[in-house]
Amino acid sequence: MRILLDGMGGDNAPAEIVKGAVEALAESNLEITIIGKEDEIYAQLEKYEYDSQRLSVVNATQIIENDDSPVKAVRRKQDSSMVKGLNMLKEGKGDVMVSAGNTGAYMAGALLILGRIPGIERPAIASIYPIVGGETCLIVDAGANSECRPRNLLEFGIMGSLYMEKVMSRRRARVGLVNLGVEENKGTALTKEAFVLLKDSSLNFVGNVEAREVPKGAADVIVCDGFTGNVILKLSEGFAMNLLKNIKKKLTEGATTRVGALLVRNKLRELTKDFNYEEEGGAPILGVNGHVIKMHGSSGSYAVKNAILKSAVFAQQNVVEQITSAMEGVESAKQAEEV
């Protein structure tokens, strides 16, 4: 598998991006192309030993910044690492693209350059949600589409299901719809109509899921509009951080010895890892016509390495092809029904 890596995207680029690439190289037989300002990237590469046969650098003179307006940036910065990488993906010069850069621009660029998979109206960002003490689940949409139509939620279910089954080895992924209550007639116009579409699909739809059940692993794929997905992800993050901070304070003030306090701190650090997004290896942009992975903007080398390794599975399993076939099935079923 050939990885295209945006060397300039994210808060810690290019240092942590390059370091992550070198680490991924050591743990795999992947080929990696880093796209970005070549002098800066080579300056970082000099620090490490690596298999230079499997790592190449492609120069790109521009950078899309986090505060750049997405569509404008993609149109004007044709020689940016992000746009160049997406063009290389389109041209078949790599199997999957990975970036920690401006999310809006990445989404816009993927749409403009790669296009949508036929039948998908709204590509989505799918984010892995860590369940403390258990398995992960996938939130689709995690924020790309703040306003949705019922049909979009069905698309999210189909795409998320395939990702969890093919990349995360989940059998017959359970799909749940975030809603106000478990009853079929609960919710907004959007969730009521989406419920019917999901129920009538061939997905393993487990019905409405109240937000309370999400952190308990109620489903493998959590379907919702992007506004709700954003609230779920960010609230969980803020809640966990605040709670852990207070637990640490409370428990260490009560520890009778310094050894006890240290023990508690170490145990809590292990738990923090359980809902560390870094472990999970980036979020796929599903529904565009190419394998595209978005990393968190603050990714360090460890997250970069994990995202690269996971992206290889994503491309290897050819999830784009799987979604394309699935959508053809949806279309022909619809036509058969209309006849």
Place this chain on the structure above:
Amino acid sequence: MRILLDGMGGDNAPAEIVKGAVEALAESNLEITIIGKEDEIYAQLEKYEYDSQRLSVVNATQIIENDDSPVKAVRRKQDSSMVKGLNMLKEGKGDVMVSAGNTGAYMAGALLILGRIPGIERPAIASIYPIVGGETCLIVDAGANSECRPRNLLEFGIMGSLYMEKVMSRRRARVGLVNLGVEENKGTALTKEAFVLLKDSSLNFVGNVEAREVPKGAADVIVCDGFTGNVILKLSEGFAMNLLKNIKKKLTEGATTRVGALLVRNKLRELTKDFNYEEEGGAPILGVNGHVIKMHGSSGSYAVKNAILKSAVFAQQNVVEQITSAMEGVESAKQAEEV
């Protein structure tokens, strides 16, 4: 202050409701009227000593169940404890009504019997959100209106602000709008328009609040549509329970002595109290023309007692009158602008 208490609403009625009433009586000089099946209520009252001068029972032969259809139940069960209590409130036979019964029916009943405050299009349920290690905040709407117009969010801000200032003694309550990002132009059509209305109001509007900041106490009043409010409240509850369960497991398995494990358990129990909704004393239904408090369906006597005590402050401060005046101000400002 005269409290009207629905003796038959909630999972633990009438036993825990009656016990809570007796406890509230002991800690205050309130007058309480319990409405419900009098034989059952007297049977509970027999267990306790209390000031019978300040406690009376009004018989009601029907009960609105949790699975009753709200509007139908209110129309048909005229002799239910809930409908009877709301009618007594309307007739001035009490200052505030408290119930742990069917939320939808309570909301519908309050609307039908008491009506709306002029200028309020959509009454809301406002729920106290406990911030671990800090102050509480108020989520409006907590689930009564799953779909809203921008103007409704302004109403939620005005009502929530007055509640936090008058009942929770918060000075110049900070009002925040749940949104995808902090920038003014972020979000859905709803949040973008609501932002402008809130900014142009006389509220202490602190702008958009990302969900991540809610558990950190970003604002005193968190304004959002009821779908989002429901997600915030239920996700927090589920997340906290799951996290604490795992922390307990992790920390006690590592404790070197039984004393250590016990210490950890006790400390965690203290923390659990920090986000215990029971402490907070019920959620006001804001925007109806009367003081109405909803308790959690699973309320035990401790929660009932707290809700009764808090409801007295709610009525004492005459929040309904305050909202009425505030809305008159909004209307005359609007007219002045139009002239």
